[in-house]
Amino acid sequence: MSTSTPVRFDRGHTDDLLSFLTAAPSPYHAVTVTAERLEKAGFRQVRETDAWDATAGGKYVIRGGALIAWYVPEGADPHTPFRIVGAHTDSPNLRVKPDPDSGAHGWRQIAVEIYGGPLLNSWLDRDLGIAGRLTLRDGSQRLINIDRPLLRVPQLAIHLDRSVVSDGLKLDKQRHMQPIWGLGQVHEGDLIRFLEEEAGLSAGEVTGWDLMTHSVEPPAYLGRDRELVAAPRLDNLLSVHAGAAALIAAAAAPGLSYLPVLAAFDHEENGSQADTGADGPLLGSVLERSVFARGGTYEDRARAFAATICLSSDVGHAVHPNYAERHDPTHHPRPNGGPILKVNVNQRYATDGAGRAVFAAACERAGVPWQSFVSNNAMPCGTTIGPITAARHGIQTVDIGVACLSMHSARELCGSDDPYLLANALTSFLQS
Structure with missing residues (x-):
């Protein structure tokens, strides 16, 4: 109109x-x-x-x-x-589970739950941060935003699944969407201790959390004449x-x-x-x-x-x-x-x-x-x-x-x- x-x-x-x-x-x-x-x-x-x-x-x-x-x-x-x-x-995004510290085969991972109905493939091979709120032992709350590359959900190489070209990408929400964030042995409480340090809190202060992943790539204008927004x-x-x-x-x-x-x-x-x-x-x-x-x-x-x-x-x-x-x-x-x-x-x-x-x-x-x-x-x-x-x-x-x-x-x-x-x-x- x-x-x-x-x-x-x-x-x-x-x-x-x-x-x-x-x-x-x-x-x-x-x-x-x-x-x-x-x-x-x-x-x-x-x-x-x-x-x-x-x-x-x-x-x-x-x-x-x-x-x-x-x-x-x-x-x-x-x-x-x-x-x-x-x-x-x-x-829609990937949200951190109550017991977040996970991993296998020398990889340290974060256990996540699928929130809403995200296009799962769009979260693959993308640098992710963590944001949300932390609830402290005294009942107060603190916002947290790790807005730098921290996590990544790596896609399987095409050499190991050549059918992806003909049959399309098939992702299991439980097995294929758990991001990695490092190497080494998994220790219970690692993620929350890391977030406490980032927030300037003492160890053990955080007793509750509502955390989620986000792409750290900044919003941007797109197109020859900047007539579009990608964000x-x-x-x-x-x-x-x-x-x-x-x-x-x-x-x-x-x-x-x-x-x-x-x-x-x-x-x-x-x-x-x-x-x-x-x-x-x-x-x-x-x-x-x-x-x-x-x-x-x-x-x-x-x-x-x-x-x-x-x-x-x-x-x-x-x-x-x-x-x-x-x-x-x-x-x-x-x-x-x-x-x-x-x-x-x-x-x-x-x-x-x-x-x-x-x-x-x-x-x-x-x-x-x-x-x-x-x-x-x-x-x-x-x-x-x-x-x-x-x-x-x-x-x-x-x-x-x-x-x-x-x-x-x-x-x-x-x-x-x-x-x-x-x-x-x-x-x-x-x-x-």
Whole structure:
């Protein structure tokens, strides 16, 4: 879809996205970096264990790898509805097991578990770091990011499996995906002792951990004219970054008639059924407490939710030039063609005609072109937090995103203009 007053591109937004991706190798880092940006814009953290007040301004809650942020305009009524941008902070990867130290035949290895649905071959022969959070003996937590070549999952040489050319690569998740990180005898506790040293902690301080691998190759522009971005975790930190920028911009706008919200959940890649996931109670609890803190009743809560709209923003599939037959023949989203509206009548996406009109109006106001995505009828359709949000909270929800290639790869690909176009569309939605 085209617009009569197209937006003027700003590559600075995408430059900032690349920095954000580098700083956020785990969901815990993603919410920390996002919170720092919100703090600079005047938002303040509120804790779920504290009583909430009715003061206006920007506020946010962090729970694990999830963040909910919202802005209360001056004079907002208890029944004032919300405008929500939904996204998720997690990406498919290899996560460290409870007893990580492993190895065989003189190789030292780290035992990992497959998180979500990664393209396993994309993790082979790639230099990997480790990031996540450490829980200390006193209950406090410390973020850790070893952003240098530490691990590697080596692929079997073609000389030892020539059938890989004719039959394709076949990987056993348990036997073939365990990374190496050195030579010598395996000693229990080696990895955690190493991480304690890296974090400047004493031996034995760490009693719990949530750790994952990440590619240490930095995000980069790609192509003759730098019209593409190759980067890890575009699914879905691209949307978290755009949503935070849109919320900060909306909070500075006068005359808001909605409460703008950013909901960045964890655990979307494995079904969202977690206390930090979209299928958990976090979003509903935050919205309800905001209503009640402003003196509202259950009736005010019901009125606010009934008029609330959520844009669930997640990446989608651009048409693949080498596999065009896998796409719907009449819907071919392209990089730098603007954000995509994702539709599935079987409710894998939550978009309906009324939601389409909301998204189209936001894009028109922003001067942003947009495209439609629908799956080939012969192919299964993925899903998002959109249907979960709609069903759990009774909130009108629209599924959107940015078209990309290599989704769930250790390194994905999108148009370099699309992140900026998405942020403009989200800003228009939150401000309207």
